[in-house]
Amino acid sequence: MSQPDYNPTELLICSASRLMEDETTAFIGTGIPMLAASLAQRRQAPNLIPVFEFGGMGAILDDLPMAVGEARTFHRGLSASGICDTMETAARGFIDYGFLGGAQIDPFGNLNSTVIGPKHHPPKVRLPGSGGANDVGSLCWHTIIIIRHSRRTFVPRCDFLTTPGYLTGPGAREAAGLPPGTGPLYVVSTLALMGFDDKTKRMKLLATQPGVSVAQVVAETGFELLFADPIQSNPAPSTEELRILREEVDRQRLYI
Amino acid sequence: MNVIESGMGELIQTPDMNGFREWNRQKTRKLVDKRMTDQEAVARFVYDGCYIGTELYGTVRCPMTLVREVVRQGKKDLRVAGQGVTELDLWLAAGIVKALDLTYIGLEVYGTSNALRRAVESGQVEKVVEWSNGAISWRFKAASMGVPFIPVRSMLGTDTLRYSSAKVVECPFTGEKLALIPALILDVGLMHVHRADMYGNCQVEGITGFGVEFARACKRLIISAEEIVPNDEIRRYPDRTIVPYYLVDAVVHAPYGSHPGEMAYVYCRDEPEIKAWVQASETADGAQAYLKEWIHDLPDHESYVRKVGEERLGRLVEGRERRE
Numbered sequence: 001m002s003q004p005d006y007n008p009t010e011l012l013i014c015s016a017s018r019l020m021e022d023e024t025t026a027f028i029g030t031g032i033p034m035l036a037a038s039l040a041q042r043r044q045a046p047n048l049i050p051v052f053e054f055g056g057m058g059a060i061l062d063d064l065p066m067a068v069g070e071a072r073t074f075h076r077g078l079s080a081s082g083i084c085d086t087m088e089t090a091a092r093g094f095i096d097y098g099f100l101g102g103a104q105i106d107p108f109g110n111l112n113s114t115v116i117g118p119k120h121h122p123p124k125v126r127l128p129g130s131g132g133a134n135d136v137g138s139l140c141w142h143t144i145i146i147i148r149h150s151r152r153t154f155v156p157r158c159d160f161l162t163t164p165g166y167l168t169g170p171g172a173r174e175a176a177g178l179p180p181g182t183g184p185l186y187v188v189s190t191l192a193l194m195g196f197d198d199k200t201k202r203m204k205l206l207a208t209q210p211g212v213s214v215a216q217v218v219a220e221t222g223f224e225l226l227f228a229d230p231i232q233s234n235p236a237p238s239t240e241e242l243r244i245l246r247e248e249v250d251r252q253r254l255y256i
Numbered sequence: 257m258n259v260i261e262s263g264m265g266e267l268i269q270t271p272d273m274n275g276f277r278e279w280n281r282q283k284t285r286k287l288v289d290k291r292m293t294d295q296e297a298v299a300r301f302v303y304d305g306c307y308i309g310t311e312l313y314g315t316v317r318c319p320m321t322l323v324r325e326v327v328r329q330g331k332k333d334l335r336v337a338g339q340g341v342t343e344l345d346l347w348l349a350a351g352i353v354k355a356l357d358l359t360y361i362g363l364e365v366y367g368t369s370n371a372l373r374r375a376v377e378s379g380q381v382e383k384v385v386e387w388s389n390g391a392i393s394w395r396f397k398a399a400s401m402g403v404p405f406i407p408v409r410s411m412l413g414t415d416t417l418r419y420s421s422a423k424v425v426e427c428p429f430t431g432e433k434l435a436l437i438p439a440l441i442l443d444v445g446l447m448h449v450h451r452a453d454m455y456g457n458c459q460v461e462g463i464t465g466f467g468v469e470f471a472r473a474c475k476r477l478i479i480s481a482e483e484i485v486p487n488d489e490i491r492r493y494p495d496r497t498i499v500p501y502y503l504v505d506a507v508v509h510a511p512y513g514s515h516p517g518e519m520a521y522v523y524c525r526d527e528p529e530i531k532a533w534v535q536a537s538e539t540a541d542g543a544q545a546y547l548k549e550w551i552h553d554l555p556d557h558e559s560y561v562r563k564v565g566e567e568r569l570g571r572l573v574e575g576r577e578r579r580e
Contacts, residue, residue: 030364053389053465054312066527067341067364069316071520072464087390091409110414114386120419121384126376128362128369130416135390137409138437161415176413177433195386208298229464248438253392 006237007188008148009256010245011209013039014237016099016146016189025049026097027090027136030068031255032146033099037061038249039241051095053132055081064250068132087132090139093179098140100133101147104158107202107223108172109145109165109184111137112158120160130162133149137163138178142185149189151222166201193234194216197226207232260433260481261424263417265385268335268355269307271404273440279475283502289454290507291484294557297506298325301476305354306443309474311463314341315517315525317366319448319480321510321557326446327352328551337440339392339466341369342516342533346551348375349543355383359392368532374540386393386419387411391437393466398439401473407434445474448513449499450522452481453489456504459496462520462577471499480510482522510557512569524575526568 006014013035020026028037028050037050038061049058049205054069058078065072074080083180089095102111113133117124137143142164147153165184167173174180183201187194193207204226214231237245250256292300302308308326310319323343326334327350338344338358345361347353348351348371361372375381387395390410398406411417412424412435423436447467449458458479460467479499484507490497516529536546554560561569 005424054316054465066525067315069312069465070518070525074463075577076580082468083389083393083466084469087393087410092282114415114419120415122377122379124377126368126373127374129358129360129386130388131362132362132389134388134414135410138388138412139390160419160463161413163416164413167413173432177409178412179409230337236433 004236006242007256010159010199010242012146012188012190013256014241015193015209015234016144017043019144019186019188020045020048023047024096025051025094026099027051027095027140028099030065031109034061035245035249035255036099038064039245042244042248049078051086052087053086054083055086057081057086064254066254085206087135087139090135093141095140096142098136098143099121100136100143100145100163102133102163103127103154104147104155105145105147105187106155106165108169109168109187109196109203110158110167111145111163111165112160114143114160114162116159118159127210133163135145137165141182143183143184145187147189149191149217149220150166151220154221154223156223166196169201191220200226202226204228205231208233209234210236257424257428258424259423263420263422265419265421266383267421267438267464268357268383268385269440271399271441273402273404273439276399276441276475277402285502287455287501290456290504291454291508292508294321294325294480294508294510296510297478298322298329301478301505302326302331302444304331305335308444308446309337309442309446309470310340311445311467311470313339314343314345315530317448317460317465317519318343318514319446320515321480321513321516321560322446322478323347324551324560327547337392337442339389341498342530345369345371345533345537346547347374349537350547351375351380353381356381357385357387357392359387359389363534370537371543385421386416388416391422392440392454395437395440395464396469396473398437399441400469403439405436406440407436409434413437440473442474442541444478445470445475446478447471447499448480448510449489450481450519451483451485452507453485453487454507455487455501456499456507457487457490457497457501458499458504459490459493460498464498468498471503474503476505477503478506478508479504480508480513482494482511482513482519484509512561512564513537515564521577521579523569523572524577526572
């Protein structure tokens with residue numbers, strides 16, 4: 001097989017970008033979600049409303065912000081308010097999607113970005129902490145998780161449950177007091193596109209990334225996956241997507 | 257109200273609202289000149305063991321001048337509202353943080369914070385209590401509302417709540433579960449703004465972050481400002497004042513006071529300098545060398561600005577976000 005002419009970051013960006021819908025509101029963090037949102041604004045979702053947690057809403061992502069509070073997060077935006085406003089907007093049910101990452105993910109889409117190892121303090125490895133992730137995972141209608149795929153990241157149980165997915169399974173979010181009808185929708189990884197089974201709320205393989213076999217996905221996942229029937233093939237980044245990404249979205253090659 | 261679950265994190269600062277009211281009662285309403293140097297402001301109002309916070313964060317409208325001065329004066333045993341980037345890195349590297357209400361300390365696009373890792377994994381930071389960014393902002397909001405807690409629908413069902421000092425209760429109106437998060441009253445707050453008058457009325461451009469709530473949650477508030485403007489200028493645009501003077505204890509004139517971070521519409525972030533910290537902080541020795549070069553070897557803000565140099569600052573002004 002010939003080498004693909006894109007790197008794993010570009011694959012993640014393009015895969016995530018296609019999931020962004022026009023005329024929706026989406027919490028966007030730094031890095032891949034920002035690039036994906038910028039690409040989506042130039043393709044299928046010109047009226048995607050990016051919401052950055054510190055107050056930037058509805059920016060036109062001409063230049064890539066390096067930080068979630070940077071002036072580019074409200075460049076030609078619709079409003080520039082503050083974090084209470086953005087989080088309360090999500091709490092009132094106005095934010096459709098939230099894009100998240102993490103160091104670990106479990107079968108229910110719960111995420112860890114706090115500590116690695118069994119002990120909270122002092123920990124083996126201290127990670128940055130929740131940041132806005134817990135709020136996004138709690139309050140947006142749906143989250144889409146973007147993550148690199150390996151047995152180190154896809155674990156049976158997170159060392160620390162920072163951000164809620166479906167917690168312990170069906171009904172668990174509601175039982176915990178989280179708003180009904182919310183939870184993770186997709187997981188976009190370097191190897192696959194996954195969703196969650198309606199009944200069990202466990203992660204389900206929907207499609208493999210180009211050149212990746214189902215066996216590879218299984219081998220790199222530290223828990224049992226459910227399988228869609230049939231399992232689709234996620235299309236490779238198109239020439240057009242890559243051109244826009246490289247020539248317009250990240251012309252300075254800050255990320256890709 | 258029936259408490260269903262209690263987070264096991266320590267309540268690092270008690271939400272004593274009556275005490276806060278009494279404190280605020282004795283703060284002056286006089287329009288007095290509060291201008292002073294960064295040395296004087298930090299010497300007078302920041303003290304060992306105080307509960308302190310910074311607004312907004314490391315690379316965006318952050319009171320970096322004041323942050324460096326706290327290190328320079330060797331203040332220690334700080335209890336800190338931990339939402340930050342490079343500013344809290346400097347404090348962690350300087351070994352002056354004893355306890356953290358931690359929501360996020362990292363380097364955003366540059367990844368995890370090595371200063372945080374060293375300080376927390378070694379146990380040098382004695383207490384770490386978890387929160388989300390929404391939660392810490394709402395904790396400031398509760399303090400600004402004058403109530404000891406606020407109910408939210410974040411953190412529920414997670415270890416973030418288990419390792420916080422939040423409580424889960426049954427809503428007395430609907431019966432649903434809610435997280436109650438305690439008001440966070442800061443002994444001292446540091447905040448950088450676009451312009452202030454000598455009395456402490458402050459205006460900012462762009463997003464407000466958690467500035468509105470934070471300023472109202474502080475017993476002492478030190479302001480640094482890009483520009484000190486006449487009171488008349490504030491009165492021309494009163495709708496832009498997000499911090500009224502009576503909240504403020506000190507006003508420090510600090511042009512480029514957010515460097516190496518940005519100030520919306522004034523200057524952009526200094527990427528090479530931010531990267532310099534990212535690289536230096538990879539090792540403990542590197543971090544110490546950076547603190548020596550950029551803090552301890554420079555007596556004040558002016559000498560810092562001189563060291564950065566006009567040419568470089570000019571480029572940052574050139575690269576600023578513009579209103580189109």
